[in-house]
Amino acid sequence: MSRVLSERRPPIAAAHLRTDAWWALPLAVVVVLSAFIVYSTWAALQNAHYFVPPYLSPFYSPCITESCLHLSFGVGLADFTFPVVGVLSPAFLILWGPGLFRLTCYYYRKAYYRSFWLAPVACAVRDVKSYTGETRFPLFLQNFHRYTWYLAVFFVVMLTWDAILAFRFPDGFGIGVGTLVMWVNVTLLAGYTFSCHSCRHVCGGHVDVFSEAETRYKVWRFLTRLNERHPMYAWLSLFSVGLTDLYIRLVSMGVIRDLRIL
Amino acid sequence: MPTYTMRVFRGDARRGDFREYHVETAEGMVVLDVIHRIQATQAHDLACRWNCKAGKCGSCSAEINGKPRLMCMTRMDTLAEGAPITVAPIRTFPLIRDLVTDVSYNYEKAKTVPPLRLKPPDPDGRYRMMQEDIDRIQEFHKCIECFLCQDVCHVIRDHDLKRQFAGPRFFIKIAALDMHPLDTRNRTEFAAREAGIGLCNITTCCTEVCPEGIHITDNGIIPMKERRADDYDPIVWLLRKFRGQRPEPA
Ligand code: SF4
Ligand code: SF4
Ligand code: FES
Ligand code: FES
Numbered sequence: 001m002s003r004v005l006s007e008r009r010p011p012i013a014a015a016h017l018r019t020d021a022w023w024a025l026p027l028a029v030v031v032v033l034s035a036f037i038v039y040s041t042w043a044a045l046q047n048a049h050y051f052v053p054p055y056l057s058p059f060y061s062p063c064i065t066e067s068c069l070h071l072s073f074g075v076g077l078a079d080f081t082f083p084v085v086g087v088l089s090p091a092f093l094i095l096w097g098p099g100l101f102r103l104t105c106y107y108y109r110k111a112y113y114r115s116f117w118l119a120p121v122a123c124a125v126r127d128v129k130s131y132t133g134e135t136r137f138p139l140f141l142q143n144f145h146r147y148t149w150y151l152a153v154f155f156v157v158m159l160t161w162d163a164i165l166a167f168r169f170p171d172g173f174g175i176g177v178g179t180l181v182m183w184v185n186v187t188l189l190a191g192y193t194f195s196c197h198s199c200r201h202v203c204g205g206h207v208d209v210f211s212e213a214e215t216r217y218k219v220w221r222f223l224t225r226l227n228e229r230h231p232m233y234a235w236l237s238l239f240s241v242g243l244t245d246l247y248i249r250l251v252s253m254g255v256i257r258d259l260r261i262l
Numbered sequence: 263m264p265t266y267t268m269r270v271f272r273g274d275a276r277r278g279d280f281r282e283y284h285v286e287t288a289e290g291m292v293v294l295d296v297i298h299r300i301q302a303t304q305a306h307d308l309a310c311r312w313n314c315k316a317g318k319c320g321s322c323s324a325e326i327n328g329k330p331r332l333m334c335m336t337r338m339d340t341l342a343e344g345a346p347i348t349v350a351p352i353r354t355f356p357l358i359r360d361l362v363t364d365v366s367y368n369y370e371k372a373k374t375v376p377p378l379r380l381k382p383p384d385p386d387g388r389y390r391m392m393q394e395d396i397d398r399i400q401e402f403h404k405c406i407e408c409f410l411c412q413d414v415c416h417v418i419r420d421h422d423l424k425r426q427f428a429g430p431r432f433f434i435k436i437a438a439l440d441m442h443p444l445d446t447r448n449r450t451e452f453a454a455r456e457a458g459i460g461l462c463n464i465t466t467c468c469t470e471v472c473p474e475g476i477h478i479t480d481n482g483i484i485p486m487k488e489r490r491a492d493d494y495d496p497i498v499w500l501l502r503k504f505r506g507q508r509p510e511p512a
Contacts, residue, residue: 140460
C-alpha cells in the first residue's frame, strides 16, 4: 500500500477542466432553498392568517397551543411567552420535525453539501477545504435520519387528517380549490416521505434473503420504484408545502377568494 | 469531415503539458479512435491504455473536457467542434506517462474486503438461491473496474484519504457481499471502520460517472449506511433479539 500512497499524480495545475456550466445547478439550488427558508421563517413568525375555515396551513399543523386559530387535538398547551418576542408562534413548536427530516435527508444532504458547503461544488471540480465527511460530530448525526422519518410519518398522518377536514365547510360538506390544494400537497408529502431511503431500508432493504420474506420483498419493490423518484418528490413537496401556506394565507387575508367547486 | 482540435496531456509525473493536435474525424468515431489516429499520424509515442473498444474492459478511462469518461464510449459528435477538446489522464492516480496511470491503489483495496463465507449447504449438499435474492447484487456485478468512480470521488481525489477510504467501487463490492443470500458475514463494522464509509458524503459523483449506470449511491452506499445505522437503532436491536436475526460480525 505504501508504494501506492507515495504517489505522483499528473502535474496539472487547473482546479478543473470542465467546459460546461457546472455552476448552474448548485446556484439554482442555493436560490431555491434560500427562498424557501426565508419564506417559511417569515410565515412561521406571522402567527396569523394560517387558518381559514376549513383550511389549515401545513406550517401550523398540528396546532397545539391554546391561542391556535384551529386546535388540532381539541385541547391546547399553555402558550410559550418570551420577553421581547412575546407569544411564540405555534409553528415553531412543530416545524423542527419536518425541518430535521429534510435537513438529514440523503438527497438534500447531497444538494446542500454541493451548493452551500461546496464539498464538492460539482464533480471533478477541486475542493480544497479540510474534510472529515460524516465521521465526526455534528455531521455524524446525519446517520440518525431514520428517527426523523418516524416523525415525518406522524406529520403525514396529521396533514391527511387536515386534508379530510378541508371538506368540512361551516355550511356542511364541500370542495373548494383549497381542498384540492391541500390534497395535492399531502400526496406529494407522502410521496416524499415514503420514497425516503431509510423507509426503503426499514421496510425491506435490510433483508438478505428476499425469497424468505415475501411481504417485505413486495413492499421493498414498491418503495424502490418510489425511491427512484425521491429527488423529484423532494422538490415538488417543498414547493407544494410553501404554496399551500401561501394560498391559505392569501385567502385568509382576503387578497384572493377561494372558489367553491361543490 | 469535421476537424477537431484535441488538447492531449503529454508527459510524466515530473513534468508535462497539454499539446494540440488537429484531427479530421469520420462519422461514428469515438475519442479513443481520435487518440489512435494521433498516435498513428502525429505522435507515435503517445501512451494510452485500451483493450476492448466496447466499454467492457474498463481500461480507457480518461478525463474528457474535465469529465471522467471512457474514451471508447465518448462519441466525437457529442462534443462541440469549435472549441478544443481536452483529454487528460485520470487525475487521482499516479501518472506513468501521457494518458496512462497506475491504478494499483484499487487492487490493494480489493484485497482488504473480507470474502464470501458460505452458509452450510442444503441437506442434499447443494446451494440454492432464488432470482429475487440476487437481482440486487447483480447490478453491482456489472462493474467493469474502470475506476472512474474512484477517480471522481472527492474523498480520494481532493482530500487524498486513500489510507482510510476504500471508495465507491468497493462500497458496492461490500454491499454485494453483505446482501448476498448465502453469505454469513456482517460487514457493517468493516464498512465503517476499515473502508471508511462515513467519509462519503453521498454527493453522488460516483453514480454520475459510472459508465455501467450502476446506482452506486442509492443502491449500494446508502443501503450500507443504513445497515450500519441498524447497529445503533434500539428498535432494530429489539427486533433482532426477538427474531434472532443477523450473523455475528466478521
Ligand atoms: S457519493 Fe461518496 S463515494 Fe461517491 S463520489 Fe461522492 S463521496 Fe465519493
Ligand atoms: S462502479 Fe462503475 S465507475 Fe466504478 S469502477 Fe465499476 S463500472 Fe467503473
Ligand atoms: S427523506 Fe430523503 S432520504 Fe429520507
Ligand atoms: S477500451 Fe475497453 S472500456 Fe474502453
